[in-house]
Amino acid sequence: MRIEATGPAPAAEVWRRYTDPAEWPSWSPQITGVVGTVDPVLPGDRGWVLGPLWARAPFEVLSVEDEACRWSWRVGMRPVAVTMEHGVDGTDEGSAAWVDVHAPWPLVVPYLPLARLALKRLVS
Secondary structure, X not given: OEEEEEEOOOHHHHHHHHOOHHHHHHXXXXXXXXXXXXXXXXXXXXXXEEOHHHOEEEEEEEEEEOOOOEEEEEEOOOOOOEEEEXXXXXEOOEEEXXXXXXXXXXXXXXXXHHHHHHHHHHHO
């Protein structure tokens, strides 16, 4: 499932914020911190994404394509690991950020409102 938001922020700035784990808590309300990787994310990076109430999930960055402004990662542990492909595109008004979430519907549906809010904040 693809989730997308458009906004006035320049695509280069959105890409920088999308690939800098230290920035994730500033625009993603479900992330309170990240342990184990630095700016920018690189293929093979592993760590933990931290959430509210001491929630934490392991992750691995699978790919990063700087020129295309695309990156992907796997979050969680099998059998409930979720793969997400992220991207940024320039628009006449600023940028569009999107995420393709590859997971069973019961895992995706509760995530939709948070993902939409996060992407909107990312491109604002």
